[in-house]
Amino acid sequence: MTCLPANTDKKLGLVIDLDTCVGCQACVTACKEWNTGGHMAPLTDIDPYGGDADGVWFNRVHSYEHMTEMGGRTVNFPRSCLHCETPACVTVCPTGASYKRASDGIVLVDEDKCIGCKLCSWACPYGAREFDSDVGVMKKCTLCVDRIYNDNLAEEDRVPACVAACPTSARHFGDLGDPASAISQLVVERGGVDLMPELGYHPTNKYLPPRAHTPRAASVPAPRLEPVQAEGGFLGWVDRMLSH
Amino acid sequence: MHPAFSVVFFTTATGAGYGLLALLGVLAGQGFVPPDFWLGLVGMGLALGLISAGLLSSAGHLGHPERAWRALSQWRSSWLSREGVASVATFVPAGLFAVGWVFLGRTDGWVAVAGLLAAVGAVATVCTTGMIYASLKPIAQWHRRFTLPGYLIFSAMSGSVLLNALLQAFALGSTIVLTGCVLLTLLGWGWKLATWRHNDRLEIPTNANTATGLAGGTVRSLEWPHTEENYLLKEMGFRIARKHKARLRQITQVLAFALPVLLLITAFALPWPYAAVLSALATSAQFAGMLVERWLFFAEAKHTVTLYYGR
Secondary structure, eight states: OOSOOSSOSOOEEEEEETTTOOOOOHHHHHHHHHHTTSTTOOOOEESTTSTTOEEOOSOEEEEEEEEETTEEEEEEEEEOOOOOSSOHHHHTOSSSOEEEOTTTOOEEEOTTTOOOOOHHHHHOTTOOOEEETTTTEEEOOOTTHHHHTOTTSOGGGOSOHHHHHOTTOOEEEEETTOTTSHHHHHHHHHTOBOSSGGGOOOOSSEEEOOOOOOTTSOOOOOOOOOOOOOOOHHHHHHHHHHHO | OOOOHHHHHHHHHHHHHHHHHHHHHHHHHTTSSOOOHHHHHHHHHHHHHHHHHHHHHHHHTSSOGGGGGGGGSOTTTOHHHHHHHHHHHHHHHHHHHHIIIIISOOOSTHHHHHHHHHHHHHHHHHHHHHHHHHTOTTBTTTSSTTHHHHHHHHHHHHHHHHHHHHHHHTTOOOHHHHHHHHHHHHHHHHHHHHHHHHHHTOOOSOOHHHHHTOOSSEEEEEEOSOSSOOHHHHHHOOOOOHHHHHHHHHHHIIIIIIHHHHHHHHHHHSOTTHHHHHHHHHHHHHHHHHHHHHHHHHHTOOBGGGGGGTO
C-alpha cells in the first residue's frame, strides 16, 4: 500500500556528522559492496571500465565549499535516502511497489511490483532513488534492512554497511523516534538539521552541521624560510656558473 | 527535467484526444452533430486513436510494461494510478458511445448518456494528468496553480481545433465551432504567456544551503561524487540553453497559437473546401506547436536534486 502509516513504531535512520566526514568514500564502496548482493541486488554498473561509466549507487558523497563571514571550509556531504516521515516517493507510486514500513519507518521498493515508471525519483527532492536501466526497476537505500535484523551477524555488525565502514564515526545509526536514544541525544546536542525542511517531507535522517571555527586551532603558518646566503668556494662557483 | 519523447507525445496526444472525445460526447449526444456513420467513424477513431497511441507511448517508457496493470491499484494515494483508472474507465462509455454512433447510427437515449459519461471521464483523466505534475514539490515550475488549468485549457483547445477540422472536412463547419476554437486558442496563448512570465520570476526558498543543511553564506559544489553523468543528471539534470529556450518559445507561439488563429480566422471568410483545408492546416500546426510546448514544459522544469550538483 502506498498510503503512509499514521505513525511508525520506530523511526530508524542515520545521523551524519558533516564536521567529521573526511570524504574518504568508504561508506560509498561499503554500501555498494553489501547492497549489490543484498535486498535490492544487483546494483548494476553499465560500462564500468569505459568512458561512459554509469551505475546504481545508494550513497554518494559530494564535496562543497561553504563560504561564510568566518571564512571558507570544505564540507564533505554524503547523500542517501533520508527515510522521510512523509515520503512523496511512496504516495506517488501507482503500483504499491514503494512502501514505508509501519514497524521501523524504513522506505523500501518491492522490485517484483515496480513497473519502472520513475515517478518516485521525480517526487524525491534529494535524489535518493536511482533507476536500474538494466533490470528496469527503481532502486534505493534499504537502510541495510538485511543487516540490521540479521541474526547471522555479530551484534555489533547489525548496523548499515555505511555506518560500519566509516573510519571517523561520522555516521550514526539508531531510532530517531525515541528521544532517549543515543542518536536522538546526539541530534539535540549538536543541533542536527533536516535537509530542505521547507518542502515538508520530514526526513528521518539528520545532518550535524560542522562545528564553529575555534581560535584554539593552529592558524599560524610555519616560519618563512630565510633567503639562502650566496655560497662561496667550488660549489658557489658551480652555482654561479649554472645560474647564468 | 529530461524531455522524453514518449511522455511529451503522450501528454500532447491524449490531451487532444480527450478534448475531442469530450466535445464529441457532449455535442453529438445533444444533437449538435448529426449521427453520420463516416463522421462517427473518423471522429471517434481519431479521438480514441490519439488516446490509445498516447497511452501506448507512455507504457513504452516503463521499465516493465508487462506489469502496467499494477498501476491501477494505488488510486488512493497516487495521481498516476488515478490517471490509469480514469483512462481505462473512460474507455467503457467512450466505446459504447462509439458503437452506438457508428454501428447503430444513433446518438440519442443511452448513447447520449454514454457520450456525457465519456466527456466526464475525459475531463477527469486530463485532470489526473495535470495533477501528476502539479503535485510534485521538488519541481517548482510544475508545483504551481498554473499547471492543472493549463492541461485542461490545452486539452480543450487542441480538441476543439481538431473538432473544427473534422466538421469542416465533412462540410459541417459552423461559425460557432470556429469562434470557439479561436477563443480557446487565444485563451491557451494567454495562459502559456502568463505561465512563462510567472515561472521566469519564480523565487523558491529551496537552495544549496537548505539542500545541504549548511546555513548562511554560499555553498559551492567542489566535486561531484562521480565523473560521468548518472541517472539523476540524465533524468533530472537536463538543461536548456537560454537562446534555445527563447527560440523554442517563439516557435511554440507561432505554431500552437498565432498560426492556427490566423488560419481559422481566414477560414471564416472562405467557402468549403478552402475552409476545410485551412482548418486541417491549423490542427497540424497546433499539434506540432504543442509538442514543442510540452518539450519545453519538461526542459525548463528544474528539479531540486540539481542543487546538489551546483546546477
